[in-house]
Amino acid sequence: MATLRVAAKPEVAPMKVAQISKPGADFEIVEREIPEPGAGHVRIKVQACGVCHSDVLTKDGIWPGIQYPRVPGHEVAGIIDEVGGGVSAWEKGQRVGVGWHGSQDNTCRECRRGDFRNCRNLKIPGISYDGGYQQYMVAPVEALAAIPDTLNDVEAAPLLCAGITTYNSLRHSGAFPGDLVAVQGVGGLGHLGIQFANKFGYKVAAIGRGSENAALATKLGASVYIDSTATKAAEALQKLGGAQVILATAPSSKAMSELVDGLGPNGKLMVIGATFDPIEVTPIQLISGSRTIQGWSTGTPADSEDTLRFAELAGVRPMIETYPLEKADEAYARMLSGKAQFRVVLTM
Ligand SMILES: [Zn+2]
Ligand SMILES: [Zn+2]
Numbered sequence: 001m002a003t004l005r006v007a008a009k010p011e012v013a014p015m016k017v018a019q020i021s022k023p024g025a026d027f028e029i030v031e032r033e034i035p036e037p038g039a040g041h042v043r044i045k046v047q048a049c050g051v052c053h054s055d056v057l058t059k060d061g062i063w064p065g066i067q068y069p070r071v072p073g074h075e076v077a078g079i080i081d082e083v084g085g086g087v088s089a090w091e092k093g094q095r096v097g098v099g100w101h102g103s104q105d106n107t108c109r110e111c112r113r114g115d116f117r118n119c120r121n122l123k124i125p126g127i128s129y130d131g132g133y134q135q136y137m138v139a140p141v142e143a144l145a146a147i148p149d150t151l152n153d154v155e156a157a158p159l160l161c162a163g164i165t166t167y168n169s170l171r172h173s174g175a176f177p178g179d180l181v182a183v184q185g186v187g188g189l190g191h192l193g194i195q196f197a198n199k200f201g202y203k204v205a206a207i208g209r210g211s212e213n214a215a216l217a218t219k220l221g222a223s224v225y226i227d228s229t230a231t232k233a234a235e236a237l238q239k240l241g242g243a244q245v246i247l248a249t250a251p252s253s254k255a256m257s258e259l260v261d262g263l264g265p266n267g268k269l270m271v272i273g274a275t276f277d278p279i280e281v282t283p284i285q286l287i288s289g290s291r292t293i294q295g296w297s298t299g300t301p302a303d304s305e306d307t308l309r310f311a312e313l314a315g316v317r318p319m320i321e322t323y324p325l326e327k328a329d330e331a332y333a334r335m336l337s338g339k340a341q342f343r344v345v346l347t348m
Pocket of ligand 2: 104106107108109110111112119120121122
């Protein structure tokens, strides 16, 4: 009689994730089983994930309808490790990134018009599903952007949110090469905005608080540095002829309000620094000189690929501080402090 052998289930080592168990809770490092990708999804072995200020939406439960526990992270760089059913355009071993655009529904009015960035049912990694603060992440193919070989993971990660946001807003701002473009804020977004603006051929005026970032702003490509604590930035911009575009990156509505008068004729205040406070502007300020104020949010994975390729081509790189996944709480606190130089990135 043959011996009945019960095959033991192969031991699969669990993975580590940094999760938030409820709104306002601290990060918990827990072990989970490595997830399997379903149809239309891939599993990514995460190599690096940027810590973005928008992760506060997950940490503090600000996003309506968010469910817990949730793993934050929408600046993900990694390697495809497994593909689910029906996936033909992506393969195992490919380097990919995932940014804010975590998939669209393809059926809403904006999607039907090809405006996927403004999908009414946009899914966001780290909010709608678990993001990149973990060793393995499952993502739908609509979220994937290919990473060029010469960009390493820790450099690519912040380009997938901070990078794409500055690059994509500037390239849609209407500014032409040679135009005066001001970048308000020399921080996580601003230090990338200055580099992109310089490489696009603009005359770049960096606006910062205090003199300590002047040398750095110049090194990143600004030809003018305006210390907003020492001079009225709007007047300084007018002395230069008025800005065609002011890229407002620092999350201060008051600072943004003070810049409107620095715009030249047909100038545009492009708002990407997120706050909940009102920007104050009078109709007269907008009417005289036909000025506009516009907001901009990130872009699609195709825009991410453009950002990464342009960064590769032009030598634009984020300045980063790295922390291991286990220190997610420390990394997050560092990002929140505003003292990081300039993007905080978790490594797995
Ligand atoms: Zn972000
Ligand atoms: Zn849609």
